[in-house]
Amino acid sequence: MPRTTTPPMTMPDGASRFSGSTGLHANLITTFLDSLFGPSKSSKGGLNITETHEVVVIGAGVAGLVAAKTLAAEGKDVVVVEAANQVGGRVQTDEYKGFLLDRGFQVFIEAYPAVKRQLDYQALDLQSFWPGALVRADGGFHTVADPFRRPQDLIKGLLAPVGSLGDKFKVGLLRVQATLTPLRAIFDSAETDTLTHLSKTKGLSPAIIERFFTPFYQGIYLAPLAEQSSRMFDFVFRMFAEGGISLPARGIRAVPEQLAATLPKGSLQLGVAALRVGRGFVELSDGRVLGAEAVVVATEEETARKLLKKELVRERPKPLGGRGSTCLYYAVPGPAPIREPLLVLNGESAALGGRPGTTSGGAGGGTAGVAKTAGIRTGRASARGAKKADTASPSPSPSSSRPASRYPVNNVVFLSNIAPTYAPPGQTLVSVTVVGTPAVTDAVLDKAVKEQLGDWFGREAVLGQWELLRIYRIPYAQPRQVPPTGPSFVLPAAVDWAQAGEGGEGLFVAGDYRNTATLNGACESGERAAKAVLAHLAAHPPGEERRQGIEGGTLRKETWEEGDGRGGKRIPDAEAQPSLAASSSSTSTSALPSRPSMPRRSHRGQDATEAFARFRQENERGRSTIQGVVSGMEGRRGSPIVSRFREVSEARQSPVVAEKDMARARAAALRVVAPQPASSVVDEGFNLSRFRSDPDERKRIIMDKAAFTAPKEGMRQMTSSSALTPSPAASTSATLRSSGVRSDASSGRESRFRD
Numbered sequence: 058m059p060r061t062t063t064p065p066m067t068m069p070d071g072a073s074r075f076s077g078s079t080g081l082h083a084n085l086i087t088t089f090l091d092s093l094f095g096p097s098k099s100s101k102g103g104l105n106i107t108e109t110h111e112v113v114v115i116g117a118g119v120a121g122l123v124a125a126k127t128l129a130a131e132g133k134d135v136v137v138v139e140a141a142n143q144v145g146g147r148v149q150t151d152e153y154k155g156f157l158l159d160r161g162f163q164v165f166i167e168a169y170p171a172v173k174r175q176l177d178y179q180a181l182d183l184q185s186f187w188p189g190a191l192v193r194a195d196g197g198f199h200t201v202a203d204p205f206r207r208p209q210d211l212i213k214g215l216l217a218p219v220g221s222l223g224d225k226f227k228v229g230l231l232r233v234q235a236t237l238t239p240l241r242a243i244f245d246s247a248e249t250d251t252l253t254h255l256s257k258t259k260g261l262s263p264a265i266i267e268r269f270f271t272p273f274y275q276g277i278y279l280a281p282l283a284e285q286s287s288r289m290f291d292f293v294f295r296m297f298a299e300g301g302i303s304l305p306a307r308g309i310r311a312v313p314e315q316l317a318a319t320l321p322k323g324s325l326q327l328g329v330a331a332l333r334v335g336r337g338f339v340e341l342s343d344g345r346v347l348g349a350e351a352v353v354v355a356t357e358e359e360t361a362r363k364l365l366k367k368e369l370v371r372e373r374p375k376p377l378g379g380r381g382s383t384c385l386y387y388a389v390p391g392p393a394p395i396r397e398p399l400l401v402l403n404g405e406s407a408a409l410g411g412r413p414g415t416t417s418g419g420a421g422g423g424t425a426g427v428a429k430t431a432g433i434r435t436g437r438a439s440a441r442g443a444k445k446a447d448t449a450s451p452s453p454s455p456s457s458s459r460p461a462s463r464y465p466v467n468n469v470v471f472l473s474n475i476a477p478t479y480a481p482p483g484q485t486l487v488s489v490t491v492v493g494t495p496a497v498t499d500a501v502l503d504k505a506v507k508e509q510l511g512d513w514f515g516r517e518a519v520l521g522q523w524e525l526l527r528i529y530r531i532p533y534a535q536p537r538q539v540p541p542t543g544p545s546f547v548l549p550a551a552v553d554w555a556q557a558g559e560g561g562e563g564l565f566v567a568g569d570y571r572n573t574a575t576l577n578g579a580c581e582s583g584e585r586a587a588k589a590v591l592a593h594l595a596a597h598p599p600g601e602e603r604r605q606g607i608e609g610g611t612l613r614k615e616t617w618e619e620g621d622g623r624g625g626k627r628i629p630d631a632e633a634q635p636s637l638a639a640s641s642s643s644t645s646t647s648a649l650p651s652r653p654s655m656p657r658r659s660h661r662g663q664d665a666t667e668a669f670a671r672f673r674q675e676n677e678r679g680r681s682t683i684q685g686v687v688s689g690m691e692g693r694r695g696s697p698i699v700s701r702f703r704e705v706s707e708a709r710q711s712p713v714v715a716e717k718d719m720a721r722a723r724a725a726a727l728r729v730v731a732p733q734p735a736s737s738v739v740d741e742g743f744n745l746s747r748f749r750s751d752p753d754e755r756k757r758i759i760m761d762k763a764a765f766t767a768p769k770e771g772m773r774q775m776t777s778s779s780a781l782t783p784s785p786a787a788s789t790s791a792t793l794r795s796s797g798v799r800s801d802a803s804s805g806r807e808s809r810f811r812d
């Protein structure tokens with residue numbers, strides 16, 4: 058790909074008149090102002106970069122939030138763009154009539170290692186399930202508890218008609234083995250499907266598979282056991298053995314909300330979708346184009362494949378596809394018919410005609426059956442389940458005479474038994490999970506569910522008192538993970554377009570489809586993407602991706618105005634003022650990299666010019682503190698530009714800088730305190746772009762003591778030997794040190810500013 062030349066940089070009114078060292082200062086200051094004032098514009102190749110960041114993350118699901126959190130914690134200037142109006146992606150909770158309704162029944166598995174690293178469990182106020190389940194079989198409910206954690210239920214468990222004594226012994230062994238197997242070994246192990254794994258490898262009987270493992274794991278995988286990797290079974294089984302399952306008291310949405318709360322203020326942009334992604338830029342649905350050193354695409358697989366076509370398609374020619382689930386919520390007056398905080402499983406799968414070796418199982422067959430009764434087409438997986446269920450041999454259980462079509466439920470939970478906060482006082486919240494998304498009306502589904510649960514909990518109560526609150530149909534709840542997943546179970550975090558000769562370095566991916574289809578997989582892939590981004594940023598000087606990623610072309614005569622709070626909107630060419638690029642004739646400006654220019658309209662442009670002029674005056678008097686500029690502009694207190702200035706100024710001068718200001722202040726400091734060469738160097742054509750990108754150039758300038766002017770107040774000249782290190786990361790930290798930023802050695806973060 059041809060390297061594009063750097064276009065002339067546009068300057069705010071007045072700035073282009075400066076030349077020589079003043080001109081350079083002007084450029085540095087303009088750069089600084091850009092970093093302070095947010096959206097501004099640079100034109101390149103028909104793309105108008107409206108603001109720039111070190112990293113843009115696309116998607117505020119758990120994976121994107123973890124990536125952003127990790128990067129922000131390292132002091133990176135990161136922005137997250139999210140198409141929806143809230144964070145969390147698939148992890149959502151709605152409040153309705155005083156109930157907390159998670160969008161689809163989900164559980165919080167406490168042992169997940171990456172989840173543990175990322176979340177503060179205490180703050181989530183986790184409300185626990187009892188370890189085990191209540192299995193509906195043979196017309197009654199039977200407790201199957203984890204004897205290691207609820208030994209008091211051991212006898213009940215042994216007596217339950219859910220498999221033989223031999224089965225129960227084998228499950229105990231399986232549990233011990235699981236905790237002794239390293240996680241890595243699980244994902245490296247020979248792989249088959251879960252049904253074969255349980256029946257053939259582990260030697261479990263059809264009874265325990267059908268009555269316990271099928272509804273339990275089908276509720277997790279949202280797919281028949283025959284379509285799920287045995288590695289996933291071993292992983293999740295181990296997680297259950299190691300820790301509890303629970304729900305945050307405020308609903309599952311507390312998970313992404315906690316992650317989002319760690320991000321710097323202003324770094325989340327909701328309700329704006331990424332339309333196009335390339336090396337160094339992201340084009341958004343509101344018309345803006347963000348420039349970035351690195352871009353993390355943390356959407357679901359389908360969108361990621363649209364945004365990053367070539368590489369993801371080559372990586373996996375066909376997408377994994379998704380699995381759906383349907384969740385019905387009911388309000389029940391008074392207490393629940395079952396008081397224990399337990400998951401209730403439909404162990405009557407035998408009644409549905411399922412058997413090991415088929416893919417039926419309780420809900421799979423039932424779901425399709427509902428649709429079949431209603432004469433409506435279902436999704437492929439459900440239909441397959443129905444076919445097998447219909448042809449299987451009948452069970453000897455008392456329920457066997459019932460037609461499968463009437464029994465869609467996979468599992469039921471009286472959620473307010475687990476977390477009383479999920480229901481208003483005096484009421485019970487019931488969640489009912491149906492695997493898949495049956496193509497039947499809500500009324501048909503509600504009727505089928507109530508009929509089944511009427512048999513379980515009493516027809517009069519269920520049909521007469523249970524009020525349907527909402528039905529959530531989620532066609533894409535999880536990516537499918539059908540064996541063989543092979544060595545690519547965990548996919549790489551970086552998209553190496555450069556390798557393909559297409560210059561795509563700086564593009565990264567995250568999401569549960571690149572790992573296990575769980576919260577843990579999402580967290581882990583977010584962590585890995587962030588790690589890859591950090592390595593990339595350390596190896597590539599700032600500006601490189603943006604400069605190289607946007608192909609050459611003509612400058613668009615467009616400008617921007619403020620107004621929508623997200624960086625403004627386009628003003629048609631005809632209304633645009635004459636291009637500033639044309640009036641920017643200074644030699645020094647043309648030598649600069651593709652920094653965004655200041656918008657020229659309204660108070661913002663005036664303020665920028667005024668701030669700049671004020672800054673210059675202060676600078677000449679050796680008082681180039683930002684505070685000086687702010688105090689000089691007291692009269693314009695109401696103006697957003699002044700308050701923004703003040704905010705950053707205060708952050709920079711306070712002894713302890715809040716996390717939220719760190720990234721922006723760091724970026725600002727990097728630009729402002731870049732060494733200011735004397736006029737001789739400027740005359741040679743000091744090139745900030747080259748200074749940033751070319752280690753030799755940087756070294757040359759730094760080594761040439763004569764090339765420096767005396768540092769101004771509040772800015773220290775770089776003297777430490779580490780400042781000479783050609784690595785951009787080292788240069789950055791030296792620069793920060795020179796500006797009074799103390800680096801916290803243990804965390805690698807800058808933790809403090811001083812003037």
Ligand SMILES: Cc1cc2nc3c(=O)[nH]c(=O)nc-3n(C[C@H](O)[C@H](O)[C@H](O)COP(=O)(O)OP(=O)(O)OC[C@H]3O[C@@H](n4cnc5c(N)ncnc54)[C@H](O)[C@@H]3O)c2cc1C
Nearest residue numbers: 116118119120140146147161164330331534568569575576
């Ligand atoms: C019903 C249900 C039950 C589940 N149960 C469990 C469970 O019990 N345990 C468990 O561990 N996991 C469970 N999961 C899975 C878990 O929730 C997911 O694995 C995880 O949330 C995926 O996170 P993600 O960040 O990879 O993707 P997502 O959450 O899908 O996030 C992707 C984000 O990208 C955004 N986006 C998409 N396109 C664009 C664009 N062009 N521009 C900007 N933004 C865009 C989306 O709006 C979304 O916010 C369940 C999921 C569901 C739905």
